[in-house]
Amino acid sequence: MQLIAKLGILADAAKYDASCASSGAPKRSSRGRDGLGATDGMGICHSYTPDGRCVSLLKVLLTNFCLYDCQYCVNRRSSNVPRARFSPEEVVRLTLDFYRRNCISGLFLSSGIIRSADYTMEQLIRVASLLREEHGFRGYIHLKTIPDADPLLIEEAGRLADRLSVNIELPTDASLERLAPEKRASTIRQAMSVIHHGQQAVAGEPRAPRFTPAGQSTQVIVGADATDDSALLRNAESLYQGYGLRRVYYSAFSPIPDSPSSVPLAAPPLLREHRLYQADFLLRGYGYKAGELLGETGNLALDIDPKLAWALANREVFPLDVNRAEPALLARIPGIGLRSVQRLVALRRERRIRYDDLIQLRCVLDKARPFIVTSDYRPAQAELRSGLLRARLREPQAPVQMGLWG
Amino acid sequence: MIALDCGDDFATWRDQARQLLGHGIDPATVTWGQARMDDLLAVPTPLPAGTGPFRARVPAALLAQLEQAGRYRGEQRWNLLYEVLWRVAHGDRTAMLAGDRLGSEMQRRIRQVGREAHHLHAFVRFVPLPEALAEQLQLDLVAYHEPAHDILDSACGHFADRLGRQRWLIATPLDGVRFDGQHLDYRRQCPEQWRQWARNAEDPDAELWLAYYRHAFNPARLNPGALRQHLPGRFLRHLPEGPLIPELVGQARHGKQRDGQALEVGRQRGKRIASGSHSTNPNELNL
Numbered sequence: 001m002q003l004i005a006k007l008g009i010l011a012d013a014a015k016y017d018a019s020c021a022s023s024g025a026p027k028r029s030s031r032g033r034d035g036l037g038a039t040d041g042m043g044i045c046h047s048y049t050p051d052g053r054c055v056s057l058l059k060v061l062l063t064n065f066c067l068y069d070c071q072y073c074v075n076r077r078s079s080n081v082p083r084a085r086f087s088p089e090e091v092v093r094l095t096l097d098f099y100r101r102n103c104i105s106g107l108f109l110s111s112g113i114i115r116s117a118d119y120t121m122e123q124l125i126r127v128a129s130l131l132r133e134e135h136g137f138r139g140y141i142h143l144k145t146i147p148d149a150d151p152l153l154i155e156e157a158g159r160l161a162d163r164l165s166v167n168i169e170l171p172t173d174a175s176l177e178r179l180a181p182e183k184r185a186s187t188i189r190q191a192m193s194v195i196h197h198g199q200q201a202v203a204g205e206p207r208a209p210r211f212t213p214a215g216q217s218t219q220v221i222v223g224a225d226a227t228d229d230s231a232l233l234r235n236a237e238s239l240y241q242g243y244g245l246r247r248v249y250y251s252a253f254s255p256i257p258d259s260p261s262s263v264p265l266a267a268p269p270l271l272r273e274h275r276l277y278q279a280d281f282l283l284r285g286y287g288y289k290a291g292e293l294l295g296e297t298g299n300l301a302l303d304i305d306p307k308l309a310w311a312l313a314n315r316e317v318f319p320l321d322v323n324r325a326e327p328a329l330l331a332r333i334p335g336i337g338l339r340s341v342q343r344l345v346a347l348r349r350e351r352r353i354r355y356d357d358l359i360q361l362r363c364v365l366d367k368a369r370p371f372i373v374t375s376d377y378r379p380a381q382a383e384l385r386s387g388l389l390r391a392r393l394r395e396p397q398a399p400v401q402m403g404l405w406g
Numbered sequence: 407m408i409a410l411d412c413g414d415d416f417a418t419w420r421d422q423a424r425q426l427l428g429h430g431i432d433p434a435t436v437t438w439g440q441a442r443m444d445d446l447l448a449v450p451t452p453l454p455a456g457t458g459p460f461r462a463r464v465p466a467a468l469l470a471q472l473e474q475a476g477r478y479r480g481e482q483r484w485n486l487l488y489e490v491l492w493r494v495a496h497g498d499r500t501a502m503l504a505g506d507r508l509g510s511e512m513q514r515r516i517r518q519v520g521r522e523a524h525h526l527h528a529f530v531r532f533v534p535l536p537e538a539l540a541e542q543l544q545l546d547l548v549a550y551h552e553p554a555h556d557i558l559d560s561a562c563g564h565f566a567d568r569l570g571r572q573r574w575l576i577a578t579p580l581d582g583v584r585f586d587g588q589h590l591d592y593r594r595q596c597p598e599q600w601r602q603w604a605r606n607a608e609d610p611d612a613e614l615w616l617a618y619y620r621h622a623f624n625p626a627r628l629n630p631g632a633l634r635q636h637l638p639g640r641f642l643r644h645l646p647e648g649p650l651i652p653e654l655v656g657q658a659r660h661g662k663q664r665d666g667q668a669l670e671v672g673r674q675r676g677k678r679i680a681s682g683s684h685s686t687n688p689n690e691l692n693l
Contacts, residue, residue, distance in 0.1 A: 051633075
């Protein structure tokens with residue numbers, strides 16, 4: 001089979017993994033040296049596909065031949081898809097060619113399970129070591145980790161790659177058992193802890209060889225089973241705390257050709273995925289707890305963003321005086337992001353903040369207005385009930401066409 | 407009115423501004439233009455000689471910010487900077503902060519310039535020259551790019567970090583830069599020959615990237631609005647994947663939206679794998 005035909009099949013097979021980040025790697029440069037590639041911590045999106053997703057890495061499977069039968073996966077063994085397999089040298093050639101053209105910043109390599117978990121992991125490592133050691137490649141490498149692989153292999157991968165990821169896929173044991181019978185939640189978590197220990201062993205030792213400097217990540221599929229947002233976010237929170245994960249990716253279940261009856265035929269709304277990302281960002285960047293964002297309810301509201309939802313549910317905190325409130329509280333005002341908080345703090349050292357300043361800072365005042373006090377402004381709506389405010393601030397929802405079959 | 411021309415060069419502007427500030431010349435009475443006759447109302451008054459009596463002290467960070475904002479191509483390009491400098495030098499530091507009307511415009515320009523440098527790093531596409539030609543021109547990779555601001559000089563070092571000893575050049579409608587594996591050769595006027603090489607390079611291996619792009623797209627998640635938001639239309643003309651986009655969007659709208667698979671893959675014969683085939687050697691599969 002021609003290289004270009006393999007590339008088509010194995011790129012198509014890899015697109016369901018949402019992660020494409022190339023950020024967080026340490027500073028490396030090839031200036032004046034043999035070899036190729038640099039990283040500086042900033043990710044670069046070299047292109048965007050018409051689904052609005054960023055193309056930062058060459059994201060392919062080594063092979064889509066797979067012994068597992070995960071129901072949500074297009075590459076499961078019972079799926080009727082064309083199959084292909086790259087040689088490690090072919091992946092190296094493609095990576096270097098695309099990199100030289102400035103189409104990508106690195107490689108994200110995953111694979112179906114062939115022969116055994118260990119064999120598969122060895123193949124992935126082979127590609128990374130060819131790139132790093134034979135071709136002096138200093139660009140970004142993200143390797144998928146096979147959960148059941150030998151911990152020694154995972155450690156070897158961690159020394160070559162900038163990032164490793166082990167996909168959780170489904171957040172509950174019951175769902176895994178039903179939809180991914182060959183996978184075990186316990187081995188997935190074991191692999192995560194091998195990576196986490198590897199990171200801790202070199203933390204604070206600048207001379208030690210690097211170990212996954214861009215951290216580890218995982219992906220959860222949203223909407224392939226009945227798990228609600230509350231369970232997803234609490235799960236994410238425990239992963240951030242327990243394994244020092246850098247990112248949890250949420251991938252709305254994408255219908256696959258020739259779909260088995262165990263998974264839904266239709267995709268969940270992409271808006272749900274979007275709300276999960278917003279909530280996840282609040283966990284990582286703003287210091288919210290999952291329990292705060294989802295009190296009694298099981299799912300995040302679709303019509304308003306989670307930060308606004310929290311503010312509406314906690315009116316006693318507001319209105320906040322922008323000239324006085326702690327930065328951490330300022331960041332909880334809807335419509336005011338972390339960058340605006342920094343700027344407000346810098347500005348209020350010089351003088352009192354007025355309403356007009358918030359316009360200059362391009363804060364989203366439609367959202368912020370009921371929740372703030374400035375030196376020349378008090379909200380008239382401060383007494384307005386949350387229900388009314390919500391009705392005023394909700395985002396218009398796309399009309400849903402009635403189903404033909406009810 | 408004092409009419410000045412700095413040739414869009416920051417160092418020249420800085421010397422002029424220092425002199426103006428020293429003589430306490432108000433921003434309202436100075437104008438910078440490309441050509442001196444830009445401002446019809448300006449009756450040229452000469453720039454006073456010498457450094458002038460006023461000794462201005464400004465924060466070191468301001469100079470770096472002015473330099474960055476000076477790369478922005480737009481209205482009042484140099485006047486705005488002098489006004490900021492004037493106010494800060496006279497004790498009003500808010501003029502450089504985003505909360506102030508003037509400061510916010512300068513900060514916006516700094517952001518746009520940073521963004522445009524990022525666009526350079528993201529959307530430049532090099533074409534590898536065939537071996538014989540590479541040997542003849544002493545050049546491995548060529549690219550043509552149209553930046554909206556003057557960022558090539560300050561942002562092109564990124565490619566020397568990335569490409570090691572590879573020899574490359576980037577040509578633009580105004581300036582250009584060439585790297586010989588050791589040194590950067592930046593030209594404010596891009597030699598016409600560089601531009602010709604970059605615009606006319608043949609690329610027989612372009613198909614691999616296009617195949618990748620086509621298959622990485624998930625038609626079930628079609629969202630052309632997000633694409634437009636992140637990838638400004640003016641870059642599409644020079645990206646090899648640009649022409650593919652309308653075609654892919656069209657296919658997705660006409661029925662390809664049911665699942666994520668690319669059309670070309672769906673047309674091929676599939677292969678189910680027998681269960682319990684742990685002994686199967688994938689090398690023996692008829693691929």
